[in-house]
Amino acid sequence: MTSPSSSAHEARKAIAARLVDIRKTAGLRALEVAARCGWHKSKVSRLEHARTPPTDEDIRKWCLACDALDRVPELIAATRNADLLYVEWKHLQRAGIKGIQEQTVPLYERTGLFRVYCSNVVPGLLQTHGYAEALLCTINQFDGSPNDATEAAEARLRRSEVIRDGRHRFVLLVEETVLRYRIGPPAVMAGQLGYLLEVMSLPTVALGVIPFTAQRKMWPIETFMLFDVDRVQVETLSAEINITSSTEIELYVRAFDRLRHMAVYGPKARAAITAAVDTLG
Template sequence: MPISPSSSAQAAREAIAGRLRDIRKDAGLTGHELATRAGWHASKSSRIENARTPPSDEDVRTWCRVCGADDQADDLIAANRSADSMYVQWKRLQRTGSRRLQESRVPLYESTQQFRVYCSNVIPGLLQTEAYATALFALISRAQGTPDDSAEAAAARVARSKVIHKGEHRFALLVEESVLRYRIGDAETMAGQLGYLLTVMSLPSVSLGVIPFAASRSMWTLETFMIFDQEQVQVELLTAAVNIRAPGEVEQYAQAFTDLGELAVYGRQARALITSAIDAL
């Protein structure tokens, strides 16, 4: 079963803290001695070693300098930055709005060959119409208290999603049937969005499965996640984006995707569920 999506980020922070602790011990220093030589409050070294306070780049350099381990500073800083990027709050990512975030992911989308996407709350971003995305980004900005650039962000998302129509990419997407019924925007927006699903699922590179309400669950609903090749997973929480690269955890999400896919219907049956959702509008 997939473990907590923030676990790899915390594990990475704890690993860095452990390496810093080993460097201090190898130098024959106590935590108090290190803090004194660094000019820090006495408790700072303890907070860093116990992964309660993430160190800054300068903290790492100072730690290594005090311990006579300057040669390890660059590697530790790189690892620390990687851990910091694993769990990033949406407010930080969207502090100037959502458009830049959409644009920043274009290189990842263009380099990925196989996309596996599971959505339990909204239509997958790769399949969103501009009207639907605009309505969704407006909701997000209100909920997060971030600048509302919903129209610009939606245009950037649609531009990014053109990857579906070019190159040798493959897309396997799963949605819960409830996603087809959740009203984002007005009825016209939803009708256009659901109609677009019927169009795009006919593309040879796209596999769209719908997990029916009536499916006998062998896998419970999960948070929305995307698997990029077999290299990384992005999990979307309410407050943060979690980026997972640990091979074992990536494999767990891949297995969860396979299990969820076995619950889904495809082709004619999926079209019938989408058409039923349109009729319900």
């Protein structure tokens, strides 16, 4: 599978190529652009080879130097989109985790079909407050970010209200191991597993469990979410990766379909969840 970060790299290369095209259309050499912008010549080289992402001010100066101010809005928009494709958690969580939950609300509200695969934790859309708070507190402690786990859990639950408004469809897959991992004390896990049994009855929700014993046609991979066919959001230990390249999205669609056909649903999924509850004593 293609590296998930390649979308960000390709987006930045495309922006650099646009800068080169603007310079050449203006009939200017790199040295001339550097002089007009008041930069060292090495900066132009870094921008044109995508080694340094341009700031908004860089773009304005470049376009002014090349008499192409009409290109400024599109380039700034493209740069900001590229910046969102691969963002390290340490940057996202500098002020805590609550803001991350809130800033994705518009994306959740406009998505018609959610396809979610989780190999490590219960999907955020299905988390109870206790489970979310325990998980987010662990993340706060590991990353050393401000501990706003309680407020972040509340924001996550508000974001998850889309699952009950009837305007969206959800196909959510979890590995059976997810049901057994102890995120929080037994009482928290019991409440979380009980909520999974409850939410399975919603007509717009299909919850599948991939059993321990499933014959693997797709190996367990990183947790990811498909928002319609527009974006894939992948969570790694170090970063949030947002994939918008159609070829990479297609890879995740194919992977999801294979995982979906390994899962059990309905009574068999309920039995797996109930068995997990029983292990809590």
